[in-house]
Structures are given as structure tokens and as C-alpha cells.
Amino acid sequence: MNENTILIWGAGAIGGTLGAYLARAGEDVLLVDIVAPHVTAMQQSGIAIEGPVEAFMQPVRACTPDAVRGQFKRVILAVKAHHTADAIQTLAPHLHADGSVLSAQNGLNEITIAAAIGAERTVGCFVNFGADWLEPGRILFGNRATVAVGELDGSTTPRVQDYLRMLQIFEPEAVLTPNIWGYLWGKLGYGAMLFATALTPASMAENLASAGHFDIFHQLGREVMAVALARDVQPLGFNGFVPAAFLPGATPEAARQSVAAMAEFNRHTAKTHSGIWRDLAVRKRKTEVDAQIAVIAELAQQVGIATPTLRQLVTLIHDIEDGRREQSWSTLDLLLP
Template sequence: MNDPILIWGAGAIGGILGAYLARAGVPVLMVDIVEAHARTCSTTGLTIEGPVEQFTQVIPCVTLEQLEGQFSRIILAVKAQATEGALAQLLPHLTADGYVVSAQNGLNERVIAQHVGAERTIGAFVNYGADWTEAGRILFGNRGAVVIGEIDGTIQPRTRELYELLQIFEPDAVLSEDIWAYLWGKLGYGAMLFATALSMDSMTANFADPTRGPALIGLAREVMRTAVAEGVDPKPFNGFDPAAFLPDASDVAAQTSLANLAEFNSKTAKTHTGIYRDLAVRKRKTEVDPQVGVVAQIAASHGIETPLLSRLVTLIHDIEEGRREMSSETFHELTKVLA
């Protein structure tokens, strides 16, 4: 395949991937909805900054209106709630034998497979810390786990090719025969991250606060219970130990995982989640429905109750719509559920 890799969404995730691949000489084209960002990336270059590495890389980047041609490899890196809209736009640009890789949070591989076919869908798991700060600038706060895998559990030549490309960015990337195990693990961790965005406090402060521990642990337990019902055995990463939140796990194991997450997040320049930035800085909708809400829906299909996840979705919506402020009091609305 000699055509460029098309990265659909040049924000925190897609922009960093594009910058590293382009710097290594891999042909890349990015698409973004922010015209100023696309123009800057293509002219003076995209600046990656932060403690991991700092460099500026010129990368061809266009808006949707400027995009022409078809591509055999498309990396989808948009917000989860934008997945269906993006798929409708990218399908005319996907070759008949091409595939789409989801470099997103959530279970978007399921949505992508419905639109392009399961055989043309590849899963990816990313946990590095990054923030889009302004047009042409992205903060690379910390390295984190990166995993690639086919959604049917096979390993194909195209999967190995992608794995080698991801190693350009993350030398410790993993080629997995069970990408769903990582995606469900991220959902458990992600539910806790949404809870940290209920207040103005950092991720580390949330994970280290013993008064918030019970609610955080409860959220992860609801997700892990659902994963087990789905026949998934979630994998650990970056301090998050799914086994510590399984039904038969002890409170001590769960508290140890929280301590490990506090330690991991204490070392990043990205002190708050992208969810926090959506609410406090960019004043826009979060991914709470396709990330947290969808787990509650899947749980319900198994007859599993998820009072904490359901309350979390409501609280995030309250903040999005101006009915509540981000505060410790809002966080402890979750704690009240446990009572």
C-alpha cells in the first residue's frame, strides 16, 4: 500500500500519531474540522511539546471540503460521539479493500464494523496523555500503553504492518489477539476518569483521596462485572488492574490499584483529563454517553444494575448543561449512591 495513511481527526490523539509517523518519513495525510489547525499543520507545522519530547513537524492536513481521493488505511481519531458522522463522511474516501482503525476511547469498533464491515475494522487502545491546546500545538504529557489488534482475534499481515508503524511512536506498543480485553479495561479506568472531572481537582488528587475511593472503586466494579458478563477478561495497564475490581476481589486490591493510578498520573504534565477540558475549558459535550452510558446499556441487557454509572452520566450532563458546577460536592453525589 503506497497511498498515505489518512488520519481522520488531527487532535490530541491523531495529531501526535501523525507527527511521529510523518517525522519518520511515513506518508501521512490528516483531516481536521478546524481550518486554522489544518493550515498550521500544513505550513509552519504541528508543534508537539511537553516533557516527553518537543519538536515541530510539517504534516499535510486538510479540511473535509479539501479532501480528495481514496485511501486504504484510515485511522479514526475523533470523539466517540462523532464516530457515526465521521464514518458517513469518510466512507467515500475508503478503498474497496481498505480498513478503518479506531484510535478512540470506548467501543467504537462495534459502530465502525456496522458501517464498513467487521472484516474492515481494526481495534486500537491508547492511553498516552495529550491535549490539543490551540491550532498547531499539542501537549504530549506522558507515554502510556498502546495496543493494536484485529477485532476477531486474528493476527494478519496488515495488523503486523500497523504494529510496526505504531512502534515508531511507542516502542513498547503491543500486538494483541484480544483487543477487547484492553478496550474493556479502559472503560473501567475511563469511568473513574469521568468521575474525576466532576470536580476541579487533578486526576492524582482524586485517586489519592480516601473519601472518593469507594465511589471510584464502585464505578470500576460495575464496568468489570459487565465485562465478565460479556465474556471478556480485561487486561491491566498503567496502574489499572481490572482483576482488583472483579466481583471476588478484595477492597485492599482495589485500593492498591487506586494508589498505583495516583502514582502513574502524578508523573504526567497532563494533570486533568480531556473530559475536564471539555467541561471547564472548551465548554462542549463530553463522550459520557458513548463511553459510560453504553456500558450501562450493555449491563442492563445482562440484568446487571449500574447505579453509579447511571448517576455519573446524569451528573456529567448536569455540568454540560449548566445545572451543576464542577466541585467536590458534585463528586460526592456519587458517594451518596453508595449510602
Template sequence: MADPILIWGAGAIGGTLGAYWARAGHDVLLVDTVAEHVEACRTTGLTIFGPVEEFTQVIPAVTPQELTGTFSRIVLAVKAQATKVALPMLAPHLKADGFVFSAQNGLNEIEIAAAVGPERTMGCFVNFSADWHAPGRILFGSRSAVVVGEIDGSIRDRTRAMHALCREFEPDAILTDDIWSYLWGKMAYGAMLFGTALNHDSMSANFADPARLPAWLALGREVVAVALARGVTPRGFGEFDPMAFAPGKPDEAAIPVINWLRDFNAKSAKTHSGIWRDLAVRKRKTEAGAQLNIVPKLAAELAIPTPALSAVGRLIADIEEGRREQSPETFGELLKAIT
């Protein structure tokens, strides 16, 4: 494909991927709504910093209003709640035989497929740690899993090509015929990360506290129960095995997984989740409405109760609207909801 890799959303995920691909010699074009970030990327360059690697890469970048042309590959890397707004903006720039590659957290492939068509949608599981810190500056906190797959389970030439591209960023990137299993596995972990944002402790400190264990068990179990009811067997990354939270599994099966999350996050320069950063630093809405809350909706269709997921969604909304603060007391409300 001769046209540039168009990355729609040049924040933590999209900016990091774009910087690595551009440095490797690929033709990349970034699209972002933050004009100052766009200007920095295309003039002085996008700086990736942190313990993994540090470098600065000048990358062509535009705002959505400046974008012209059509593209074969559009990497969608916006926050889940921005997907609905981004899709009609990017659709005119997607070639008839092109595809949207969802480098996002959550189950956004469902919404993308409804908008541009299942044939023009490709899934991706991303779990590396990164944070947008300022225009032209992204913290790359730690490496982790990247998985590429078609939402219909097929493996095509275009799937192999995107997998090869992702391997230039993450050499251990996986090509799969079951991307939904990875996306649902990430949802189990992601639900817990939303829980950690209810207070100001680090992710590792949250997972290390035995008093908070019931929350992680409940959140993991609710997500996995919904996935299994939908015919998906969730897969994890590293030693995070979401099936340890499957219905009927004892606490003893899941505790080592929580302990691994404690240790895994302790090694990253990114100490808090992006959800926490949205609330505490950037003072903006999180992905809860678009990413987390979809699971209780799907659960309701199957008559599966989700008190923990519903409580986290409600409490995050309270923090976003200023009705609560991130605090031990707010986390305590989650624990009350599951007892």
C-alpha cells in the same frame, strides 16, 4: 501500501501520532474540521510540546470538504461522540480492501464495524497523555501503552504492519489477539476519569483522597462485571489491573491499583483528564454520551445494575447543560448514588 496514512481527527491522539509518523518519513494526511488547525499543520507545522519531546512538523492537512481520493488505512481519532458523524463522511474514502483503525477511547469499534463492516475494522488501545491546546499545538504529557489487534482475534499481515507503525511512535506497543480485553480494561479506567471530571481537582488528587475511594471501586466493579458477563476478561496497563475490581474481590485487592493510578497520573504533565478539559476549558460536550453511557446500556441487557456509571453519566450531562458546576458537591452526588 503506497497511499498515505489518512488520520481522521488531528487532535490530541491523531495529531500526536501523525506528527511522529510524518517525522519518521511516512506519508501522512491529516483531516480535521477545525480550519485554523488544518492551516497551521500544513503551513507553519504542528508543534508537539511537553516533557516527552518537543518538535514541529509540517504535515499535509485538509478539512473533510477538501478531501479527495481513497485510502487503504484510515486512522479514526475523533472523540467518541463524533464517530457517528465521521463514519459516513469517511466511508467513501475507504478502499474496498482497506480498514478503519480506531485510535480512540471507548468501545467505538462496535459502531465502526456496524458502519463499514467487521472485516474493515481494526482495534487499538491508546493510553498516552495528550491535549489539544490550540491550532497547531498539542501537549504530549506522558507515554503509556499502545495495543493493536483485530476485532475478530486474528493476526494478519495488515495487523503486523499497523503494529510496526505504532512501534515507531511507542516502541513497547503490543500486538494482541484479544483487543477487546484491553478496550474493556481501559473502559474501567476511563469510567474513573469521567468521575474525576466532576470536580476541579487533578486526577492524582482525586485518586489520593480516601473519601472518594468508594466511587472508584464502584465504577471499576460495574465495568468489569459487564465485561465478564459478555465473555471478556479485561486487561490493564502498567500496574492497573482491572480484574482487581472483579465481582467478589475485596477492597484490599483494588486499593493498591487506585494508589498506582494516583502515582501514575502524578508523573504526567497532563494533570486533568480530557473530559475535565472539555467541560472546564473548551466548554463543550464530553464523550460521556457516546463512550461512557454505552456500558449501562449493555449492562441493562444483562440485568446488571450500574448505579455509579449511570450517576456519572447523568452528572456529566448536568454540567454540560449548565445545571451543575464541577465541584465537591457534584462529586458528592456520585457518592450519594452508590451508598
């Protein structure tokens, strides 16, 4: 295997979209996925990128984890957050001594990756574009959005500049940031609200625009931002989410404007529902709620911050996963103060 090959571990919505764009640009890419029918479809026909942003069929190289051979200097990890620990353990033998892993995921997976292979071999990444895995070999690319990359310590290195170059093939507006943790915690605030939208059958935009449920989104944002501040993180905003609107001293009107801006942003995407909603309603599988939301509550407890809304949100998602509740507005109502 060419040591310049880009190994993308997880070829779903995020990894598959990135892989298709990189391969189309002439990069040497190998996509790895545990879903055998998806791998077979990619091997036979490639990846079909569909949707309003762009539509194309891209031939790619793909295999299941057991078929990976050799070691790689550049690895993009794009599995679901709750699969991170297992994935990093499986791919670690294929990581070159001078290699690194970029976390193109949702959540604080950089912490898990760094614990396994070392912070010096871990690179942070923030992605907010809308994509859905539709079926083997097919991915919906719903909208463009913010993409950022950064070393965990904020430094600028040749490897992070190379990752930026790769990400700009996909998203020309991708940025290099000295504050990747700020982006990641900003995404947690935004993400907590998207988890709440998955409690109903309605779209993300419809949920966020519901005046009667503003207090839920307001409180979720406040709880996440309080934990970020306690960890000395300066959260960053994007695509309508304004962290300052959920910090101590901010007015409810500022938060209301941010939630309205998030609703407006999500009105203009072919990805109308969150990936969490899709896991619950379509794929009927466990979500990332423990790896993304429950972990915030655990970090909050360590510093004495109460997060009752986040904890209740985790409980409700589990209730739907286990068939104890349905996705409905009445389920979302349970988060009202």
C-alpha cells in the same frame, strides 16, 4: 493520492500526535480535521508537539474533510467517540476496497465502525498516552503509556502487523494483542474513574488519591467489570489499573491498591487533568460521556446488571455540560454510596 498514504481522520490530541511522529519518520501522512483554524495552522507551520516527553515542530499535510480526494488503504480514525458515526459516514467513500480503519479512540467505537463498514475492515486499537490539543497547531504530549493493536477476532494478519509497525514508530513498546477487547474494556473501567475525576477542579491524581472518595472509584470499576464479564470479555490491566481487583470476590484492599497505583501513575505526567475535564472546564463543550459511559449502562441493562453509579455519573456530567452544576468536590460527593 498515493495508495500508501496514511489517512488520519481527526488531528486532535491523539491523531495529531500520531501524525506528527509518523510524518517525522518519513511516512506519507494526510491529516484531516473539521476545525479550519487548526488545519490552516498545520498547513502553514506544521504541528508543534510540546511537553516533557519531546518537543518538536513537524511539517505535515492537512486538509478539511471536503478537500479529501482519492481512496486510502490505511485509515486511522481519531475523532471523539460521539463523532464516530458521522466521521465514518464521511470517510467511507475514501476507503479503498482493500482498505481498513483503525480506531485510535476511547470507548467501544469498533462496534460502531464495524456496523458501518464491516468487522472485516475494522481494526481495534488501545491508546492511553496523555495528550491535549492546546490550540490550532499545538499539542501537549504529556506522558508515554500503553499502546496496543489487534484484529477484532484475535487473528494475526499482514495489515495488523503493518499497523503495529506504524504505532511502534510513535511508541516503541506498542504491542500486538489477540485480546483487543480486553484492553478496550479495561480502558472503560479506568475511563469511568477518569470521568468521575472531571467532576472536580482537582487533578486526576488528587481525585484518585482521595481516601474519602475511594468507594466511588471502587464501585465504578466493579460495575464496568461486571458488564465485561457478562459479555465474555477478559479485561486486561495497564498503567496501574488491575481488572482483577474489581471482579467478584476481590477484596476492597486489592481495589484500593489499584486505585493508589493509578494515582501514582498520573502524578508523573504533564497532562494533569483528563480530556473530559478539559472539555468541561476549558473548551466548554459536550464530552464523550454518552458514547463511553452511557453505552456501558445500556449494555448492562440488556443482561440485567444494575449500574447505578455509572448512570448517576452520566447525569452529573450532563448537569455540568448544561450549567446546572459546577465542577466541585461536592458534585463528586453525590456519587458516594
